[in-house]
Amino acid sequence: MQEAYLEAFLTESMENVERLEAFCLTLEREGAKPGLLDEMFRAAHTLKGMSATMGFDKLAALTHRAEDLLGALRDARVSLESRHVDALLSAVDRMRSRLRAVAASSKEPDEPDDDVLDMLMDALRAGEQAGGHGEPDRVPFVNLSEWARQAAAEGKELYLVHLRLVEDCIMPGVRLAMAYQAMREAATWFGAHPDEAQVMAGQAEGPEAFAAVAVAPGEIERLRQAVLDITDMAACDVSKADLPSVTSSHDTATAKTRPALEAPQRAHGGSGPSEAMVDLRMDATLRVPIRKVDALMNTLSDLVITKTRIATLVQALGDAELKETVERLDRLVGEMQDGWLQLRMVPVETIFHRYPRMMRDLERRLQREFDFVMTGLETEMDRVVLEEMGEVIVHLLRNAADHGLEPPDERERLGKPKRGTIRLSAYTAGGHVYLEVSDDGRGIDRHRVLETAVAKGWVTLEEGAALPDESVYALLFRPGFSTAERVSDISGRGVGLDAVRDKVEALGGQIRLDSSPGAGSTFTIELPLTLAILSALLVSVRGQVFAIPTANVDEVRKITRDDVRHVQERPVLSDDEGIVPVVDLASRLALGPRSDSYPQTAILCREGKRRLALIVDHVLDELEIVNKPLGRYLEDVREFAGATVLGDGRVSLILDVRAMANPA
Amino acid sequence: MDSYVVMRVGSERYAAHVAQVRSVERVGDITPVPRTLPFIKGVMHLRGAIVPVIDLAERVGLTRAADGDEEDRRIVVAEVDEMAVGMLVDAVEDVVSIAPEAIEPPPSVVGGLEAVYLRGVARWGEHLLVLLNLERVFSAVETEQLRQVEKLVHG
Incomplete structure (x- = not known):
């Protein structure tokens, strides 16, 4: 019977833990306000009551102790100190890990929470002694x-x-x-x-x-x-x-x-x-497991295919009334597809809410002083893209705190406000979602970047001097670049900005860096609104149909033998933008030997700054396709980004243009 | 008693626990996925989702005996660790109940099949039923891939 409630318990409790954490940060920032402490007390109280009901005694004991401290703070029996917030945040962390353990095994882990319980108790007692109450030893009974x-x-x-x-x-x-x-x-x-x-x-x-x-x-x-x-x-x-x-x-x-x-x-x-x-308050939102939404989508795409078949059959019959009905069905299915797309969209807040805590901890560990501001929390984007962006944003935020901002004393010396500002914003514009991480720190030092680039032999001193800022900043995204004076455990985790760029581009996005010396830097990430539906070119290669995302396609060209030159024995095309490597898809995908008869059909593709020409047998169509993952079993397959089901029910693989640029 | 789906591959009988079997499908269009291992036959469309299809015989290292009726061939879709994979087999013959105590530990090699892929063996009429360890059959693709590359390099 308990299982039936477990899921509800976990979601609601996790939410209360998140709220408590957010409140703790507000408490630290804005001090003890009565309304705030009431809210916190209630969150803890609900959590305690629910975990006791579910029989998770350790969690109940933990929240009880946190509730005690909150009660004392609320009733002004103790006055707020930073150690109270620390103790509460430790308790929040422990509650979260306990809930995670329960989610994983449906059981409460046995490990004691004495360390956190002591922290809470010490924080409470210290506060009371300071308040002149002189409380004796703590209550020695557990049951x-x-x-x-x-x-x-x-x-x-x-x-x-x-x-x-x-x-x-x-x-x-x-x-x-x-x-x-x-x-x-x-x-x-x-x-x-x-x-x-x-x-x-x-x-x-x-x-x-x-x-x-x-x-x-x-x-x-x-x-x-x-x-x-x-x-x-x-x-x-x-x-x-x-x-x-x-x-x-x-x-x-x-x-x-x-x-x-x-x-x-x-x-x-x-x-x-x-x-x-x-506790009984109802939210106007409905919480649904992702797998249910995905299962619905699978049924829906099956429906689309069935509908296409019916349409073909009806065409042959030539019955006007039937045809009209099918057209109506077509519209309805289209609307359902749009509706489903909306379901995939989630507000960025679902990921962003964990950052304030992280930034607070960073502020302490790095001995920086800054305000962390988030805007556009309600901005919606594709759930999958957002999840993928989570780590990227963590990296950029760490980077801003560690390398972007100056230490407080240096800021004072420079006549800047002692407290810096790190800003994370999200907004949509023109079919894209934008995520921005900015700081008002020292900005990118052009000379230091060039120094490193010259040392690595990427550019000569003269070339470097002539480069516009934009090109200099682009050097930061090259693999192996790092201007950090020391490798810290905060941002020097072996992932550089090149990894960040790779991730963004893999999702069909772009990243840009703007900076002005002494005033700060801004990283702007531009992402597609959704990954679920994309426009693609259908091509055939030795009888097999593949989809190439049109986002990657510049143009389709017929090429003759004379267009192809060879650079270091590799075939290339050239145009006014430069040379473009030619990749014969048949041989790249091991579908057969490369074709030697001309003219050939070349798809000129672009992936980031890289260009390449893919040789195919025929271009069949251009249409909107639903992107479906190949699944975990084939996750190591590099050549294909996913698959789609065509109108006739056959599966077509979606080419990963990026992978085509690399040798097999 | 646990229930198992009995699958025939050549003259061998394999069994998969029903809890891991999602469905049994007739063989339809399978789209090959270039540059994958030979036993990965491709992907198919199954009720809206994309499901990879492997040839069970090739996967477990059997050479397929060219027999049986094409009509009998089936794809057994199993799910392990939220990973759905279709197994191409010559026929699905039965669903049988086997008591845990009737299952014997796997000998090191059964019909050319390495013990790691097995959960155990059990008698079924005059046949020896090989209970598959699907977690293993579906995993270690990477290791397998490495082994193949090694074979290529070292011959």
Whole structure:
């Protein structure tokens, strides 16, 4: 039964973790605002309640502790320090990894969270001590909520009792044992720390002890008095431990603040009922697993093919009414295809939301100071393209923080604002999506780039001096280029800008770099709106039909034997732009020997800056095709970017022009 | 008891666990994918998706005995690790139940088939049924590719 809810639990909890993380960053940036802490408390509270319901006790314990700290912050019992945010972010990380583990195995991993629990507790205690509360040792019981449940089942209430003997007590063990005895007589005993055996054996050290007991409602004050009657007993504080999911307010006049136990109950006045309401809030969006959307698309493309067949049959029949019906079917199918395309589009926020946290951590590790600004979060793009761009953006952002921005003191020296700005924006224009990463750092140092290029023998000193800025920046994208003075673990991961460019171009996009010295750099990535449907040229080679994306095609030319020259024994064509290598598709794809009869049909293709002429037997058609992946089994196949199903139901492979430029 | 789909390749009988078999298809158009390994016959269109087709006999290192009726040939589409692959076989003969205890560990070589591709063997009437380890049959394409290249280089 649990499995049925697991998926819903995971999605919702992951969302709450993400929200908590985003809130933590706001908290750090803007300080403790009451509304914000309320929101955070609620997110943690929901998370805790849900994980307890699902039986993930460790996750529930973790969120409970985070909730305690948030409650204390919200109620201003402690004042905000950076260590609180650090502890909360560590907790967020742990919650996320716990949820991931649950997603992978449906089970909660056994590893303890003591490190994070301690961090949260220390952060809370430190804050309280600073606040003058002087809280004693932390609550030593782990199963309080379970005990509370048991107590409730008996119609009793679970209390945590904190005993303190006078400083100069001569026989602390005896006194504590007496107190334990008194409590056993008046209440249901759950446990104590130090435990009874230790106390009886005289092993109790120090003047403090904790006990967990359950009493009937209203009985606690009597118990407290009984304990206080014992000689040398300096204080007896009691605080009620409730079931985690229950929110009720009650009078705790006699009880000292015990945040580790009480945060949910201490929720001041109005927030009690609204918490439950928040959990039921419905979103206007529908969450659907990607595989379902893809499965629908597969059915849809099958429908398109069937429709084409019917159309052919109807054509032969010549029935006007039937023909009209098929035309209508054609329109409807077209609309469905458009609708499906929309389903593939997701807002960039789905990927971008993880960057603020990353940038915050980078800021600390690199000892930079900057504001990270994101705009155009609602911009939609193809889910697959966006996912592929995730790492590329990470790389560019790291690059901006590590190499783009100057250290704060250097910025001050230069008369720039001490805090830099790194900006990530997304927008659409003219059938393309644009992603921009910019910084207001030092900009690209033209001389240093040229120095490296000359050292590598790419250009001579004279050539370099004559190059326009644009061409100089293009050198940065060449494999093996790196101007970083040191290889840092932030951006020097062996992936350079060449890898970034490769990725962008593989998706049919382009990347451009603009920079002005002293004022910063901007990387602009231009991407197609969708990869799902593309315009392609259908060609035949030795009887097999292939699709070539028209985005790669400059022109189709008939060439004669005289057009072909040979450079280093390789056939080339030449035009006013330069020379173009000729690739005979039949021999490149091992479909047969290269043809030696002319004229031949050459498709002039362009991939990035590279050009090549593909020799084919015939050009058949130009049409819009649905790009389908070849699947994991054939993922190592380089020559083809995917496949498409033609109107007659046959499969045609989509050529990867980029791969054609490389030898087989 | 687990159910297995019994496939005939030449005179050998192979079995795939039903949990891994998505469907059994008649052989339709298969588009060859140039520059792939010989046992990869190409890709086919199956209910909107593109599915690679391998020749099971060639994949597991059998030389196909030229027998059987073309009409009987089938493509058994199996899915392992979210990877769907069609296996071209001479016939699909039955779906049988086999108790786990009836499965014996694979001998090192059965009918020219390396043990890594096997889950075990079991009796089925007078036949020896070879239970395929599809994870292995579908994986290690890369290793296979390397081995082929090595063969080319070293002969």
